[in-house]
Amino acid sequence: MTVRVRFAPSPTGYLHIGAARSALFNWLYAQKTGGKFLLRIEDTDLQRSTEESTRSIIDGLEWLGLTYNEEVVFQSANADKHRAAAYKLVDEGKAYRDFTPKAERDDATVKQGIAERARAQSAEGTDHRSNPFRDLSKEESDKRAAAGEAFAVRLKIPRHGKTHFADIVYGPQEREYSEIEDLVLLRSDGHPLYNLSVVIDDIEMNITHVIRGQDHLTNTHKQVLLYEAIGAPVPQFAHLPLILAPNKGKLSKRKHGEVVSLTTYRDRGFLPAAFRNFLALLGWAPSNGKEMLSVDELVQEFSLEHIHRSPAVFNFQENDPRHWTDEKALWMNAEYIRNLAVEELLPMVKAELRANKLWREEYDDDEREWLIKALELIRQRFFTLKDFSGQGRAYFSDDFDFEEAAVNKNLRKEPRLKELLPALAERFEETSPFTAETAEATLRKFAEESGVKAGLLINGSRTMLTGQAVGPSMFEVFEIIGQKRSVERLRSGVPWFDAMNALGDV
């Protein structure tokens, strides 16, 4: 039997990185086993589901390269089937109509309400399955329904016994029936509820393996009971450890903001391959211990058995722009930027430069060779794609900013540079050919003649040419920026004025 897995998010917000990890694991398993990976949007909660959210999920999967093999299934479209299944269970006596009027619940205090109700019940010694309508005769039930009385449909959980299933990750699981309430399948307004919908859809889609977050582990027993009531084969389950915030609490949008959204990583310059690699290592590790893994290696090494059970902490520091997300994720992205074949990096850099109006059509033909050399040079110390348009701006445009600290450190500290650098420009103008080697020779000779250290001119030049205090080997930079632009920038007075003004020192 071929493996069929699904990713089934509810479109009630952007794509959460925990959900993205679930999608990844499902996808990896499908690739590994030669099975199918399907996408089902669980939009039964019409109040909270949005089209924008569905868009974000689809975009996110596409960005990560997790292509699904069949048409997207929208759960809301199957509501009739869900209802039919519930009514069938009523007919068969496996479910019953509950005519108890619906109790209004306040979303904000449900958890508390649940605990209170449980406490009260245990104090009174009442079984939470003691529903007065559970054993209503069929005739009576039919009569009241026919009379138009509203009812919810609940699954009848047997009085004695327990459910079992073997979770691939968490091992054998069992739960006493007495721990499970007769769950509502259909609301009194006829709206099918989560547990019913998932099971019916999974049956319909012939899902063989349900791979999802650990938060569903306990509820799985209810679903197993439903499969059994319906008489459908129970799929295999593999629950994934949760991803927690640094304080070991739940990772949520409300508390942690955009750091938990997958699209944030796309928008802040992550390479899909890097983020995918990082995500794969949350709750799973290949047996050989290797961490930098291509998609092919990921697929080859992946196994549900190696997923572990303890939750993973996603480490980031709020309010610290330098550590806005997990440092290892950042490091991994830098590794990819450094080591990817330039041809693969190029399209992503192109998009980034384009978005910042730094792209020139010549980069696609005449200047392609130059561009590749420039990228090779600057990518060595970049962390995200954003750096190509940020720190790297001076390589692509004459309109770049000077960092005040750099100007202070490399220019302003030594007033003679104001004359020395334009003089160096004179020498560069006469240097032919103009390469890293000849630029170095020229600069060193000039330094000697002027009686200053080469480092002074080098660092000064770096700031004049790039606006920064740090960067690649300066002679390489001269060659990449080119003779004409190097000379112009060395002669420019812009940074001097800016720094003076900024310091109020005029």
Add this chain to the structure above:
RNA sequence: GGCGCAUUGGUGUAGUUGGUUAACACGCUGCCCUCUCAAGGCAGAGAUCACGGGUUCGAGUCCCGUAUGCGCUACCA
């Protein structure tokens, strides 16, 4: 409240049948390289394997208990 799951350095993980000084990666510190910053190389700090019992010649690995965290317990998903 009940039930369930988890617990190896700051973080991610290895340690799958109990057996030398608990391994790797990120991060951190120092040194080398050097025109700066990275990268790279070298060295180093950091874990009495949550705690307490037990089984055993021997336990991170098995058993029991405790604590903590998380999840579920809804006519939410």
